[in-house]
Amino acid sequence: KAGVTQTPRYLIKTRGQQVTLSCSPISGHRSVSWYQQTPGQGLQFLFEYFSETQRNKGNFPGRFSGRQFSNSRSEMNVSTLELGDSALYLCASSSVGDRVYEQYFGPGTRLTVT
């Protein structure tokens, strides 16, 4: 089975721009979560989607948004980029059944804001 894929892997943007990151979960996984990883704050939860519905959201400003499509693929968007948004953005998908809550992560998208 293919793992979680994220595109693009690297991105350089300028302050004030917006960016969209994409995540394709493992086949059959319906839950997709997003995390931001920075040296200062560590790994922080952004939001989680299940069957196209956002079920949970972390403590991030409204500039951070996401969505999930009917095929479980997910996108996250950051508008009006700030220097502090530079981070590794990780997507994770989770199975159902006896492996529920086990989250498998993609390689991440490294965003640099200049």
Place this chain on the structure above:
Amino acid sequence: AQKVTQAQTEISVVEKEDVTLDCVYETRDTTYYLFWYKQPPSGELVFLIRRNSFDEQNEISGRYSWNFQKSTSSFNFTITASQVVDSAVYFCALSGAGSYQLTFGKGTKLSVIP
């Protein structure tokens, strides 16, 4: 609120030594899940183990073992006969029942010296 503490920021060991990574957690949930992830230099978080709060049985998988003690709110991870390939940052994480939101510790960077 949930909290995960990994007091060891960095550990260095010589190859073939045993090493234990500590994890202490705080939660008010009666049902919760504990995880360990490995993050090699490539950046992808690799799932290692999930433990349910109602299952305190210790687990061994090859050179890896986990010691879950509810009485001390700890979920420690031991690598036996460490190898250079074990060099990575290891994260302990916690989620509540019904939630896919992971709360991560700050991570422990393990360096195994040949």
